[in-house]
Amino acid sequence: MLHHSKFLLLFSFILALFIVADTQGQIPGIGPLEPVRRISSGFSFTEGPASDIRGNIYFTDVPRSRIHKIDLQDQISTFLENTSGCNGLMFDSSERLVACQSGLGRIIRIDISSKSIQPITEQFQNKRFDSPNDLVIDKQGGVYFSDPVFGGTMGQDKMGVYYVSPTGQTSRLIDNLTRPNGVILSPDEKTLYVLSSQSNVMAYPVNTPGQIGQGRVLVQLQSSSNGDGMTVDSQGNLYLTRPGISAIEVVNPEGKSLGLIQFPEAPSNCTFGGADFKTLYVTARTSVYAAKMAVIGHRFATPGFSLDVDPISQNVQAGNSTAFTISVIPVEGFSQTVNLSATSSNNQISAQLSNSSVTPGNNVMLMLNTTSNIIPGDYNISIMAIAGPIVVNQIATLSVTSAGNTGDFSLTLQPTSQTINAGSSTSFTINAQAINGFTDPINLNATVSPTNSNITNVITSPIISPGNTTGITVNTSANTPEGTYNVILTGMSNQITRTANVTLNVVGVPDFAVSFEPNTVTITRGQSAQLTFNVRRSGGFTGSVAIAGPSAAALKNSKLKLTPETQSTTGNSVSFTIKSKKKSPAGSQTLTFVAMDNDERIRMATITLILQ
Incomplete structure (x- = not known):
């Protein structure tokens, strides 16, 4: 159980909340x-x-x-x-x-x-x-x-x-x-x-x-x-x-x-x-x-998914190949299979997908092969994704240069997959190998797909010579959403671009969320009602949570009484009793409850009372 001082901190937080809600120019809850x-x-x-x-x-x-x-x-x-x-x-x-x-x-x-x-x-x-x-x-x-x-x-x-x-x-x-x-x-x-x-x-x-x-x-x-x-x-x-x-x-x-x-x-x-x-x-x-704003806007005509192509443009020498990563990003839980196709604006560029159908949240590789006699220039690669009536298009650019030196290089990342907790870091090994005696330095860059600002990476040596290895460290913040991410490594040298990718699985940190079920309660004045406060635990969270409702002073004008005013739990729910008087004003009121764990992380939930 938390000390009395932490309950005081909860009450102070509630008071500050009411003060912010009354800030001039701000519409409460909006x-x-x-x-x-x-x-x-x-x-x-x-x-x-x-x-x-x-x-x-x-x-x-x-x-x-x-x-x-x-x-x-x-x-x-x-x-x-x-x-x-x-x-x-x-x-x-x-x-x-x-x-x-x-x-x-x-x-x-x-x-x-x-x-x-x-x-x-x-x-x-x-x-x-x-x-x-x-x-x-x-x-x-x-x-x-x-x-x-x-x-x-x-x-x-x-x-x-x-x-x-x-x-x-x-x-x-x-x-x-x-x-x-x-x-x-x-x-x-x-x-x-x-x-x-x-x-x-x-x-x-x-x-x-x-x-x-x-x-x-x-x-x-x-x-x-x-x-x-x-x-x-x-x-x-x-x-x-x-x-x-x-x-x-x-x-x-x-x-x-x-x-x-x-x-x-x-x-x-x-x-x-x-x-x-x-x-x-x-x-x-x-x-x-x-x-x-405090509220979320409504999305109209929302597509079920979007396409992300990484990189959006690449250079390749005539006669060589390269690859793009196509990620299908779901919107609002969309899970229908998406069918993919890719075509080039030049018939001397062949396009081949690693998979022609994909479930949203995953990605496929698009391999592009050029002939040795293709005319150098910029060419559009048209990518089409279809799921029922939804059609999403994206265009990538392939810049083809003259053949020149036939040397080449390859990139690999090891291990091919890792799982970490949000807020932690991990490392992969980058290996660059020469093909046909290639010796030029390779410039390395890495991105994460789907893009997330909570995931960053650092390459130990951004410039590497063929035949050598270096490392890449991937860092996540505690706010990183759970899911599967692709770390995509790109190497460029002498207008040659090569890629490699690995999978990073991020699992959540111990945490909790709170809510009322139901979140609206109707009370006849002079009667009482039970309020069920839920604690949803995730990431293996088992700690104690202290809950404080509005103080007696805050409820005085409404002629309401909350019993108890505070309590703690290691379970998934607790109950409060709200009692009204016959002289309680009719209408609806929103009550804010604040919960805090032993690490002083604060969560809030509201419930609407309708007095009749």
Whole structure:
């Protein structure tokens, strides 16, 4: 059992938690957790942020007809120019960027690798659309989009909201709103939300994909604080951009306002992204801002997997061979078998996969063989992955140089596989061997796939001569996720590139997590209820866990009493009794409990009480 002083530490932590929750500008349970930060500025008018599967953000600069990209390190690059005024963006389940091409009055699909453009819909009843503005993609692959008029000549007889089915059939769903603007679906896709520029936020029941029922007013806007684009988090809360008051308003699914998040400039649209999908990215006039949130954003049209090719480009001499590693990375537990194929843009490069089908979470080797008389140059290697209706493409580059010296080298790593605990390190031996008398020094580099910032490596001698050995040490942090990783060694010398790879299995460290089951309890005032606090143990954790609920002082205003206030356990669950009085205020309350182990690691769980 922990000492009394550690329970005091727990109570101090709870008090600090309540103080942080009341920080000005922060919406409890929502965020932002940190001050809003400006990522980049100097644009004309930013719009349409969209996240790819990795959390990179794409957004438009409408007047300049450009689409820009923000990577996970907040580095800005220009993805596409001359876009004819592209506005709203979203990725489909095949990782293609779907865009509202306002200048040409159509919805298009952009291939990320080749940047080729394919129209999805251009007309309704033989007339072009007005100015497609915003869109959302459902799980079936259909596209809902708004088509208001912002200057120019109307192509349609009415401003509307449309649906394009996966087979390309277009229908008009709504035609009675003033400048329909932002569109988004609820996480369960049973409600379509439409934000009219100078009117209301409407909610329409989705009967079947592309068919909606009678709409209702969810949020009534004032003309002085009009709306624009919007997004939704995994809990179903809406994030409405309110340019008139330079803020984003967070609204729950019942239409109740939870609070405002202020920005230095008037926001136009927003989306969630980042590696953990808990960063709110906001386009606002000349800038793009980011806010770290407590909630996870909802992913729309999520593909079941992504492809990672390592390295993405290589050099090889004519007549020689090299290899790429293709990793299939699952999304949200996707486990369906993925079928792979690879083709070259030159028939004198043959491509052979070590396996043509793979389960997500694993990888295959792609061997490329060149003929001795191939013309030197850069060639595209097209890789296609298919699982049911999901198609993901990736392009690698092979740079072929003239044959020259016929000498070569090989690389091996030993042992071929190791298992370690997260937070520990291990080593492999690198062996470089000469072929046909090759003597030039070899530059070594190593990467880990799937990429994880918690895994690093150090090569003892990054430059090695054939016939010698060196070592590579792989370090993991305690936060490294459990799983199988590939350590890929690349050696380069005289435009020759060779690779070798080994398997690293990372298992978890002893740890624990906490939760309530159930996490919502209804109590009749004057009665009591049992609260079951669960301790989920992993990695062989067997230590004692001390749990403290809200203090009597914290519960005084609610006329509630918790028994006991604290307790410890080496088991998997404990029970608390919460007693209410007949004069306890009706409504819902969220109680936070804090747990601490002997190493003073802290975990928290919340439970919602509904008093009636």
